Amino acid sequence: MNKFDEYKKEIEANHKEYMTLCVDDDVFLQNGNNTSERNAPKGYSWIDYWRAMSGNHESSLECSSCGKMIFVDEIPQMLKKMYGLMGLNENENIALGGHLVVPEPHSHNYSGGFYIAPLCPKCNGQQGKNIKIKKGTALCREIAVD
Numbered sequence: 661m662n663k664f665d666e667y668k669k670e671i672e673a674n675h676k677e678y679m680t681l682c683v684d685d686d687v688f689l690q691n692g693n694n695t696s697e698r699n700a701p702k703g704y705s706w707i708d709y710w711r712a713m714s715g716n717h718e719s720s721l722e723c724s725s726c727g728k729m730i731f732v733d734e735i736p737q738m739l740k741k742m743y744g745l746m747g748l749n750e751n752e753n754i755a756l757g758g759h760l761v762v763p764e765p766h767s768h769n770y771s772g773g774f775y776i777a778p779l780c781p782k783c784n785g786q787q788g789k790n791i792k793i794k795k796g797t798a799l800c801r802e803i804a805v806d
C-alpha cells in the first residue's frame with residue numbers, strides 16, 4: 661500500500677465524520693477566510709491531504725475553479741520553458757489545497773463546513789469571495805489538527 665492509501669485509511673478509521681463530496685454541477689462556494697493557520701494531520705500539506713483522500717495521486721492537476729493546469733511537485737522542464745516564452749510566471753501553476761465553505765445542507769446526508777479542493781494560487785487568493793467550482797470536483801472534508 662502506498663503512503664497516500666495508508667494515510668487515507670488512518671484518517672477514515674479515526675474520523676468517522678470524514679467524507680468526500682462530488683460536485684455534480686458547477687457551483688459557487690465561498691473561499692474560506694483565515695485558513696492559513698489550519699493544519700492537516702501528520703504534517704501533510706493540504707494538497708497532499710486532498711490527493712490522499714480523493715484517491716487522485718497525480719502530480720499534475722487542474723484548478724477546480726479556473727481549470728488551469730497546476731502541479732504539486734516540480735513543474736516539467738518543457739512547460740517551464742513554455743511559460744517563460746509566453747511571459748508567464750510559473751509560480752502561478754503551483755497546486756494548492758484550497759479551503760471552501762460548503763453550506764449546511766437542507767437534507768442531512770452530509771455536513772457543511774470546510775472542504776478541500778485543488779486550486780491555483782490566483783483562485784486560492786480570492787479569500788472570502790464566492791468562486792466557481794467545476795462540475796466533477798472532489799471535495800474532501802477538512803480534518804484539521806492543532
Ligand SMILES: [Zn+2]
Pocket residue numbers: 723724725726727728779780781782783784
Ligand atoms: Zn485557478
